[in-house]
Amino acid sequence: MAVAELCIFHLGTGSPSVGEYLKPVIKVIEESGLKYQLCPMGTVVEGSIDEILELVKKCHEAILKAGAKRVVISLRIDDRTDKELTIEGKVKL
């Protein structure tokens, strides 16, 4: 399992607020069945690389469908082969 953080912003809507456009994105994440945690600067998910990249694709589709004219997606994946990474494990030092 890898752990990844996904942060999505959209530009060009006339409002500096992003919540309305992120609701369909959160819905996509919920429906993915992947373990996730909403954090202040992004959503953290736990899954295989394939699952994470598939989720990014669906989130991209969802925010464009919501009307975004321009979208900036930041993804940071942390993966290791010697032991499993988990959302819980990553907050313990």
Next chain:
Amino acid sequence: MAVAELCIFHLGTGSPSVGEYLKPVIKVIEESGLKYQLCPMGTVVEGSIDEILELVKKCHEAILKAGAKRVVISLRIDDRTDKELTIEGKVKL
């Protein structure tokens, strides 16, 4: 107030684990007095731009002092002028 996420990795220690090097960094964040939240992919802090950048400087010093040979620091700051951003507010859509 701005909200920022700070993610620090070090390279060149022979081990893929990072916890030992991050302990002094977390100590610096605690001692800053800023409101913060440990998240799976980084630590989120709330403060003015000056406070956030000063904290980045101290975290950089702390991880080098802990023995890191190379350090990669990712910082993402979200700031808006029309209303206050807070750690709590950012997880509500």
Next chain:
Amino acid sequence: MAVAELCIFHLGTGSPSVGEYLKPVIKVIEESGLKYQLCPMGTVVEGSIDEILELVKKCHEAILKAGAKRVVISLRIDDRTDKELTIEGKVKL
């Protein structure tokens, strides 16, 4: 077309240098046929979302195959629907 920046580094090799592990990653990017530009802090590629995510998957495979025990992949995608983004266009203001 979207434009994306891919930044990959690995932990746990005992050396703070990353070049040796990145050579197979650059080879994968070259062989993808996508337009790309090596930049100091990452490699920028131009393609559809599907092409970019497929490339991330292959780069992840390549660096693990090169022996990395832990890998951190940062990806930032910029996509807009009202006009095409290109690598050349993005450096003109």
Next chain:
Amino acid sequence: MAVAELCIFHLGTGSPSVGEYLKPVIKVIEESGLKYQLCPMGTVVEGSIDEILELVKKCHEAILKAGAKRVVISLRIDDRTDKELTIEGKVKL
């Protein structure tokens, strides 16, 4: 010397274009006297941690002064103690 990439965008202007708001930011970077390179997904600068963080502060001021209501700043710093990092050195593998 450290090498850092700075990526700034703003939200809430009604247009998905960012160039007009970035011009004063580029001017600040030019006037800093630091070595820099405009890349498709951000501007790369070379300097000490103090110089880089001071520059981030000035860029933040410049984009707010240009009228941005909300600004997202991504900064990634790469620093190592065993040898100097440079913009030129970082594109050679």
